Amino acid sequence: MERMPQEPDLGKHIGEWWKENCARAGFWPTLRVLLHIFWQFARDSMPSRRRRRYGDMDFDWDFRVDTTSATVSWRDRLLGEFHSAYQPTEPEAFHAMLSAVDLDLSRLTFLDLGSGKGRTLLMAADYPFRRVMGVELLPALHRIAQENIEKYQAESQKCFTLEAICCDAREFVFPPEPLLVYLFNPLPELALRKVVANLERSLAEHPRAVCVLYHNALLEHVVAESKLLHKAVDAENYALYVTDGPAAQDRMAASRQSQAK
Ligand SMILES: C[S@@+](CC[C@H](N)C(=O)[O-])C[C@H]1O[C@@H](n2cnc3c(N)ncnc32)[C@H](O)[C@@H]1O
Incomplete structure (x- = not known):
């Protein structure tokens, strides 16, 4: 039986955040960010904001699951x-992004780092991935993702090997198979x-096809700095990076050309 990870201690978590950020940015900038976080949290707790979070419920109605951000404690x-606050990916955006991945999905494992309540795992199951995995830090969200995997039923489902893992993505050991991260x-x-x-180390040990699909790529420069990943698609709300390898590169280039036409 899986051993459930403990709920993170809120005080300890904030203490570690404070130490790490003070060491990097100094006392006053860190205090400013801390106050901003509490202000943002208070603002998002207002009834009008809470009501707005229920706006992401269509997927849950359609599939009788719980992936909304509105019911997070x-x-x-x-x-x-x-x-990073839990916010599920919009289905329309997800399917548009996956349609840009012109690779043989049946060779790839879909891996969502920071999978929350697991909405992307369910949506990815509609594609012929080899398997689907999600890694989530918060045990409460992870448990809901597991329940969702149990409940999910769709005629469109093509992949039935789904797994939710509760751990810190920083400590996660990448499986040595071709991946869509x-x-x-x-x-x-x-x-x-x-x-x-960690991904680069894994690629050095096990060279293989890996693509990184980065939705709303706020920190894209971090991925772009990798010598092992090359940008294949640059779209408005996502970027797709792929490892070197003639097959993957050529097919992504062909896909880009056909999109441009
Ligand atoms: C913006 S949400 C995205 C949820 C999901 N990937 C989706 O697209 O529907 C980011 C998620 O990352 C999780 N997260 C934050 N830090 C993490 C870490 N160090 N390891 C694993 N998950 C983390 C958060 O708890 C949250 O559920």
Whole structure:
């Protein structure tokens, strides 16, 4: 039986965040960011903002699952403010992004780093991926992702090997198979650097096809700095990077040309 990770201690989490940021940016800038986080949290707790979060419920109605950001507890929302708040990917955007990946998906494992309640795992299951995996830091969201995987039923489902893992993406060991790594702003810059370094180490040990699909790529420069990944698609709300390898590069280039026509 899976051992459930403990709920993170809020005080300890904030303390570690404070130490790390003070060491990097200094006391006053860190205090300013801390006050901003609390102000943002208070603002997002207002009834009007809470009501607005229910605007992402269509997917849940359609598939009888729980992936909305509206029902995340205040504690997990506050924790989220210190790394990355839970917000599920819009289905329309997800399917548009995947249609730009012109690779044989049946060879790839879909891996969402920061998978939250697992909406992308369910949406990715509609594609013929070899398997689908999600890594989420917060145990409460991870548990809901597991329940969603159990509940999900769709005629369109093509992949039935789905797994949600609860751990810190910084510590996650990449499986040595071809991957499509999905990122929707799960991490602040330092943590994303660590993840990219882990991915590069994994690629050096096990050279293979890997693409990184980065939705709303706020920290794209971190991925772009990698010597092992090359930009294949540059779209308004996402970027797609692929590892070197004639087959992958050629096919992505062909796909770009046909999109441009
Ligand atoms: C913007 S949400 C994206 C959710 C999901 N990927 C989607 O697109 O529907 C970012 C998620 O990353 C998670 N996260 C933040 N830091 C993390 C870490 N160090 N390891 C794993 N997950 C993390 C957050 O808890 C949150 O659920």
